Amino acid sequence: xxQPSPEEEFxxxxxxxxxxxxxxxxxxxxxxxxxxxxxxxxxxxDAVDVTALDAxxxxxxxxxxxxxxxxxxxxxxxxxxxxxxxxxxxxxDGKTLVRKLYCHIGIAVDGPLxxxxxxxxxxxxxxxxxxxxxLAALSAQARDKGLPMSVMSGGCITITSLGGIGGTGxxxxxNQPEVAILGVTPSRVQPVWDGSAFQPRSMMPLSLxxxxxxxxxxxxxxxxxxxxxxLAQPELL
Numbered sequence: 450x451x452q453p454s455p456e457e458e459f460x461x462x463x464x465x466x467x468x469x470x471x472x473x474x475x476x477x478x479x480x481x482x483x484x485x486x487x488x489x490x491x492x493x494x495d496a497v498d499v500t501a502l503d504a505x506x507x508x509x510x511x512x513x514x515x516x517x518x519x520x521x522x523x524x525x526x527x528x529x530x531x532x533x534x535x536x537x538x539x540x541x542d543g544k545t546l547v548r549k550l551y552c553h554i555g556i557a558v559d560g561p562l563x564x565x566x567x568x569x570x571x572x573x574x575x576x577x578x579x580x581x582x583x584l585a586a587l588s589a590q591a592r593d594k595g596l597p598m599s600v601m602s603g604g605c606i607t608i609t610s611l612g613g614i615g616g617t618g619x620x621x622x623x624n625q626p627e628v629a630i631l632g633v634t635p636s637r638v639q640p641v642w643d644g645s646a647f648q649p650r651s652m653m654p655l656s657l658x659x660x661x662x663x664x665x666x667x668x669x670x671x672x673x674x675x676x677x678x679x680l681a682q683p684e685l686l
Contacts, residue, residue: 489660490622495654496655502517520680522569531675539626555607560592609632610633653680
């Protein structure tokens with residue numbers, strides 16, 4: 450006796466319709482399943498102070514708009530230089546850690562087909578204006594379904610941001626063969642104790658998922674702290 454299809458099974462309770470997944474969605478589903486089942490994920494949640502960054506962005510010349518995400522790219526690149534285990538991949542046999550001497554950062558972009566991840570190559574060597582222009586062009590291309598594989602390859606770490614949508618934290622799935630992914634949600638003004646009084650500070654929640662075979666919890670906490678320290682001095686980025 451053949452088993453009923455999912456449509457037939459659920460149709461017993463009411464009307465349904467079948468919506469076949471496209472090839473891109475099938476590939477993404479397969480890769481996410483592979484990553485989740487093969488990598489021991491741990492997610493570290495924290496919030497970093499971006500009050501100085503908000504103030505710095507208000508001093509930019511008229512007509513110049515650089516999103517906090519671009520500064521986060523630069524801060525992430527600086528933290529990766531200090532903690533090279535985050536800029537690495539584990540060999541298939543699990544015996545060798547391949548450390549990369551370049552810094553390419555992927556940015557998850559929501560397009561018509563779903564999430565695409567264009568890669569900003571040599572992010573550590575480019576200034577914020579160059580990175581902002583590059584990301585804007587790649588994002589527009591992604592929305593038009595025009596991203597070639599060449600610009601979605603070679604990433605060392607990925608940023609996935611819900612900053613324009615909402616939320617307070619989530620657990621992003623690592624983009625294999627990378628060993629970490631940084632999730633971002635909208636910053637909010639919160640009262641922060643300075644030792645004598647509460648002060649209003651703009652706090653950005655960060656959610657760092659990492660491969661526990663390569664990275665331990667203490668290093669994850671230090672890594673996020675390093676990102677926060679870099680964002681606290683935006684003029685140096």
